[in-house]
Amino acid sequence: xxxxxxxxxxxxxxxxTPKPTAGRREWTALVVLLLPCLLxxxxxxxxxxxxxxxxxxxxPGAVQQLWILDVYGFVLAGLLITMGALGDRIGRRRLLLxxxxxxxxxxxxxxxxxxxxxxxxxxxLLGVGGATLMPSTLALIRNLFLDARQRGKAVxxxxxxxxxxxxxxxxxxGALLEHFWWGSVFLVNTPAMALLLLCGPxxxxxxxxxxxxxxxxxGSALSxxxxxxxxxxxxxxARNGVAALPVAALAVGALAAAAFVQRQxxxxxxxxxxxxxxxxxxxxxxxxxxxxxxxxxxxxxxFTQYLQAVRGMSxxxxxxxxxxxxxxxxxxxxxxxxxxxxxxxxxxxxxxxxVAAGGFGWLSWLEPSSPLWFVLGGSAVYASGSVVVMxxxxxxxxxxxxxxxxxxxxxxLESGTELGxxxxxxxxxxxxxxxxxxxxxxxxxxxxxxxxxxxxxETLAGALAVAARIPGRAGDAxxxxxxxxxxxxxxAAVLCAAGVMAAAAVLAVALLRGMGTARVAAKAxxxxxxxxxxxxxxxxxxxxxxxxxxxx
Numbered sequence: 360x361x362x363x364x365x366x367x368x369x370x371x372x373x374x375x376t377p378k379p380t381a382g383r384r385e386w387t388a389l390v391v392l393l394l395p396c397l398l399x400x401x402x403x404x405x406x407x408x409x410x411x412x413x414x415x416x417x418x419p420g421a422v423q424q425l426w427i428l429d430v431y432g433f434v435l436a437g438l439l440i441t442m443g444a445l446g447d448r449i450g451r452r453r454l455l456l457x458x459x460x461x462x463x464x465x466x467x468x469x470x471x472x473x474x475x476x477x478x479x480x481x482x483x484l485l486g487v488g489g490a491t492l493m494p495s496t497l498a499l500i501r502n503l504f505l506d507a508r509q510r511g512k513a514v515x516x517x518x519x520x521x522x523x524x525x526x527x528x529x530x531x532x533g534a535l536l537e538h539f540w541w542g543s544v545f546l547v548n549t550p551a552m553a554l555l556l557l558c559g560p561x562x563x564x565x566x567x568x569x570x571x572x573x574x575x576x577x578g579s580a581l582s583x584x585x586x587x588x589x590x591x592x593x594x595x596x597a598r599n600g601v602a603a604l605p606v607a608a609l610a611v612g613a614l615a616a617a618a619f620v621q622r623q624x625x626x627x628x629x630x631x632x633x634x635x636x637x638x639x640x641x642x643x644x645x646x647x648x649x650x651x652x653x654x655x656x657x658x659x660x661x662f663t664q665y666l667q668a669v670r671g672m673s674x675x676x677x678x679x680x681x682x683x684x685x686x687x688x689x690x691x692x693x694x695x696x697x698x699x700x701x702x703x704x705x706x707x708x709x710x711x712x713x714v715a716a717g718g719f720g721w722l723s724w725l726e727p728s729s730p731l732w733f734v735l736g737g738s739a740v741y742a743s744g745s746v747v748v749m750x751x752x753x754x755x756x757x758x759x760x761x762x763x764x765x766x767x768x769x770x771x772l773e774s775g776t777e778l779g780x781x782x783x784x785x786x787x788x789x790x791x792x793x794x795x796x797x798x799x800x801x802x803x804x805x806x807x808x809x810x811x812x813x814x815x816x817e818t819l820a821g822a823l824a825v826a827a828r829i830p831g832r833a834g835d836a837x838x839x840x841x842x843x844x845x846x847x848x849x850x851a852a853v854l855c856a857a858g859v860m861a862a863a864a865v866l867a868v869a870l871l872r873g874m875g876t877a878r879v880a881a882k883a884x885x886x887x888x889x890x891x892x893x894x895x896x897x898x899x900x901x902x903x904x905x906x907x908x909x910x911x
Contacts, residue, residue: 391562395555396496396524397524398492398524414540431483435777439774439777443492444578448567457699466548500517508696541623574893588608589613591607633736639871644755657780658852661853688739695707695746705870706752707747707751712742717857719854721736725846727842
């Protein structure tokens with residue numbers, strides 16, 4: 360595929376210039392780009408089964424164990440905007456390959472960690488590497504696939520890979536731990552990173568924005584100061600309830616976010632083009648993705664606990680069953696691209712939200728004794744709708760962003776996704792926990808010590824542990840009551856998620872109606888970029904949009 364400036368010697372109104380279509384090399388490059396997507400998304404969930412094994416060897420304290428689990432996500436979320444802007448300046452392929460080196464080395468460091476502190480540091484480095492990989496892959500897709508129809512398919516495949524990686528992480532972790540030591544869940548990253556380093560320079564062209572200017576170090580620090588405290592505060596409230604420290608962290612994050620926005624307005628070379636948010640296609644898509652992740656991530660923890668603690672499955676068996684809905688909806692991302700070619704994309708997004716709302720509503724009828732197909736079927740329905748929303752939202756936002764800003768646009772999309780997931784865990788988790796505590800309080804056996812009663816009211820796992828120490832029917836009654844109370848909490852969470860999805864369907868039509876089909880948008884984009892090329896030629900300058908840097 361060749362990249363040329365779109366110019367014309369004929370004056371007058373611009374006419375659409377056909378985009379070069381991607382060939383075998385570009386589609387092969389997409390396969391290479393899927394490797395880091397899978398691994399970065401898998402690393403979010405790969406430690407689910409490894410914690411007991413690494414705890415036995417490294418003996419971390421309670422606080423250290425939380426940091427082992429959380430530091431990867433904190434650093435990843437905090438650095439996404441920084442790395443997206445950096446890739447626009449130094450080159451997206453260069454940033455991707457540098458991140459692959461760091462991710463591979465950090466994986467080895469984590470695999471052979473000799474202390475809890477060493478593992479925490481390695482997980483933080485993995486977060487840095489992951490932050491370079493995710494926006495780079497999506498931005499490169501924007502530049503590899505200039506034809507809107509092909510780009511829609513490529514983004515759909517990318518979205519499916521990210522979703523599949525999150526579901527595959529626990530399964531791969533469980534399978535590896537059956538035969539190897541806990542470090543193998545990290546070491547599996549290194550061959551894929553080596554393959555990326557081998558194939559990337561051969562298949563991926565380099566893209567950078569020559570007009571981006573100097574990197575904004577102060578803006579980078581402010582973006583980190585905004586995201587890290589916000590994600591930390593939200594997760595802590597979800598885990599332990601409202602307290603002074605997480606509330607203070609949220610306040611610090613909000614102040615830093617305000618300072619970051621002001622910095623971007625006044626900086627000579629800002630990290631982000633705030634004008635992107637004036638484009639309703641971009642800003643609306645970021646919001647749609649945030650709302651979809653709010654519901655999906657917020658409810659995911661309930662379904663995992665339902666399969667393990669209510670139905671009594673082992674972690675690996677629960678992970679394998681959880682994988683089925685993901686496999687079942689694998690074709691929904693490409694389907695969304697097909698629908699978007701024929702229908703106004705606002706209505707396709709609304710349809711996806713409506714399907715997701717129906718799936719969550721289905722699961723509000725779930726009971727502890729429900730057949731397994733019932734929970735898997737409901738999960739497949741809401742996952743199908745969510746994949747349609749996220750796939751189309753990614754494609755719509757990327758299409759709205761000019762190619763030279765694809766890195767920072769991708770980073771904003773990913774940041775919105777991370778924030779939506781954290782908010783979902785906090786809000787829906789709090790709602791479900793409140794219902795559980797209210798239900799279980801009246802079912803506790805008489806004479807139960809205060810400490811045991813507090814443990815039983817905190818979580819379902821705590822109630823099951825207390826019930827195991829109570830002999831006879833009283834213990835069995837507590838188990839049944841705790842499982843019923845948890846299921847009622849799940850009902851409250853999924854009904855809230857269904858309401859958010861229904862409201863999002865209306866919001867999608869209200870905000871994005873009139874954006875047209877993907878086919879119409881592609882023609883409009885060609886006309887716009889043709890005009891941009893003419894303007895650049897007339898002024899004697901080079902438009903990065905019209906003629907991006909492409910170094911093979």
